Amino acid sequence: MPQYFFRISHGRFAGASDQGSEFESREAAWAEMTKVSGNLLGSIARSLKQDAEWQMELIDESKKPVFRIRLIAESLG
Template identity: 30%
Template structure:
């Protein structure tokens, strides 16, 4: 099974969230990414401020970007 890596950047830090997950395919990596994003954003518990950015990149075993999920905030 292919291995996918999930990299989170919060505007201040960038880190690999895990040592990679073996998943059946890109579709399964998408489901994992969207689920993890929801949990991670919830865990911020109000700490995301206007002007902050948050994103997750999904990479394959070669390091190529597969998906990018972005969350940007701004004051209106």
């Protein structure tokens, strides 16, 4: 099974997990990513500053992004 890694970016911070996870399919990888990001988003949204972005990516063994979830706070006026 292919191995995947989570990478989170928030402002100037960016980091990827050192330990990979194996999933039976892309759908299983997506399901886990949405579960993990869902658990984190409440606390992230409460501390998100204006004009900031938070994102989580699932990257493959070659460090190529497979999926990305982004939370963007935009000041429109």
